[in-house]
Amino acid sequence: xxxxxxxxxxxxxxxxxxxxxxKACATIVGCAANERFDAGEYIFREGGAADKFYLLRHGxxxxxxxxxxxxxxxxxxxxxxxxxxxxxxxxPYRWRADARALYLVRAISLDAKCxxxxxxSDHTLGLELFKRFVPIIARRVEAGxxxxxxxxxxxxxxx
Amino acid sequence: xxTAELIFSEPSTTVAxxxxxEPMLPTPFRISRIQRxxxxxxxxxxxxxSGGRLGRFAPGQFNMLYVFGVGEVPISISGDxxxxxxxxxxxxxxxxxxxxxxSLKRGDIVGLRGPFGSGWPVQQAQGSDIVLIGGGIGFSPxxxxxxxxxxxxxxxxxxxxxxxxxxxxxxxxxxELEKWRSQFDLNVEVTVDRATGKWAGRVGVVTRLIxxxxxxxxxxxxxxxxxxxxxxxAVQALNEQEVTNERIYISMExxxxxxVGFCGHCxxxxxxxxxxxxxxxxxxxxxxxxxxxx
Numbered sequence: 001x002x003x004x005x006x007x008x009x010x011x012x013x014x015x016x017x018x019x020x021x022x023k024a025c026a027t028i029v030g031c032a033a034n035e036r037f038d039a040g041e042y043i044f045r046e047g048g049a050a051d052k053f054y055l056l057r058h059g060x061x062x063x064x065x066x067x068x069x070x071x072x073x074x075x076x077x078x079x080x081x082x083x084x085x086x087x088x089x090x091x092p093y094r095w096r097a098d099a100r101a102l103y104l105v106r107a108i109s110l111d112a113k114c115x116x117x118x119x120x121s122d123h124t125l126g127l128e129l130f131k132r133f134v135p136i137i138a139r140r141v142e143a144g145x146x147x148x149x150x151x152x153x154x155x156x157x158x159x
Numbered sequence: 160x161x162t163a164e165l166i167f168s169e170p171s172t173t174v175a176x177x178x179x180x181e182p183m184l185p186t187p188f189r190i191s192r193i194q195r196x197x198x199x200x201x202x203x204x205x206x207x208x209s210g211g212r213l214g215r216f217a218p219g220q221f222n223m224l225y226v227f228g229v230g231e232v233p234i235s236i237s238g239d240x241x242x243x244x245x246x247x248x249x250x251x252x253x254x255x256x257x258x259x260x261x262s263l264k265r266g267d268i269v270g271l272r273g274p275f276g277s278g279w280p281v282q283q284a285q286g287s288d289i290v291l292i293g294g295g296i297g298f299s300p301x302x303x304x305x306x307x308x309x310x311x312x313x314x315x316x317x318x319x320x321x322x323x324x325x326x327x328x329x330x331x332x333x334x335e336l337e338k339w340r341s342q343f344d345l346n347v348e349v350t351v352d353r354a355t356g357k358w359a360g361r362v363g364v365v366t367r368l369i370x371x372x373x374x375x376x377x378x379x380x381x382x383x384x385x386x387x388x389x390x391x392x393a394v395q396a397l398n399e400q401e402v403t404n405e406r407i408y409i410s411m412e413x414x415x416x417x418x419v420g421f422c423g424h425c426x427x428x429x430x431x432x433x434x435x436x437x438x439x440x441x442x443x444x445x446x447x448x449x450x451x452x453x
Contacts, residue, residue: 060359060361062356062362063362064356070355071355071356071357072355072356073353073354073355074353074354074355074356074358074362075353075362076362076363077350077360077361077362077363079361081371100356102359103359139367142392143363143364143366143367146352146364146366146388146389146392147352147353147363147364149388150325150352151294151295151385151386151388151389152294152295152296152323152324152325152329152352152385152386152389153325
């Protein structure tokens, strides 16, 4: 019981679930678990089943794209307070990148299958989760566009 | 005039050109040091060839540097305004003049006119938290601000320095960044747009650092310099954190030629960037900043 209460408190304190109502939180916490990853450890790999997502509590994670014959390209890093993984929401529920712990990572993992089942029968919960994930996905798409533009790559003589 | 107007007046504009001096006439300066920063970017220290004294400048101002027989370019000053021994510029070799400049050696002579334009509001910002956001070579005009803030640290609140570069190999002033970062009273964050597995720092656009906070938005002055696109998103991110436009300053880049508002090459709506800028308080130019054709 104590562990569940502790997890619920941690979920509520994480920026991703800021302001979530008690009922939704109580439902979500049933799908949550504490996890830890050592530096260098892969949290997930591209193509693997996207059966979880993670609320980062400590440490940094690199999202990488594997390029055959080359070092992996890090496209983004995530830190404490960030949420890792949205592929669990989108069929076919496979990871689109590798995630590697750069340093020791502590996170709360949320079981995607458990959550998907719950929000299929509780659409309010589904809406709550989508409302929180869509801005994050939008920000990442926007950031990805800026990175693609290579805005620091061109300049004129001034500066 | 409101209190806000009084506190946050225009950037610390100095005279467009030193009084009594012909603004279009370059003064010969000797290169006392030239150092490669990254593959296409270098820093030069200049001293007057005649041995005379250096003029003063405000952080954010620029000089026109002339390579004899090649041409002249506007370059922001990247050195310490409190250091009277030389004037420092960090230059990216992206055109005919700057490419020749990169091949110059210690002892070579260049022409210099300036300093020109408005500076960052370092004095008006005393008592505030400071957020500096630099992208690419746009970090170099902010370096004089950092020197100033460090020299007058007790006069400011929290100081956040956010710097975005293209890759880890493109990070300017790496040693200084490490030094500033090791200070307990500066929050220095560096991020790159892309990296390989050997990089253990942040990857992502510089604007993503802004929501991480570390400053009081109601008592913050933000200074932003980099590509216009980056500045646009930086202003949005600052606004989302409730930093209002009269607390945001940006440095504009336009085709400066004369440096004193004579030629009109850098006209930006009703402003001349060389004379009225390059540093502008954002609320003063917000409407024209959003016009795509300008």
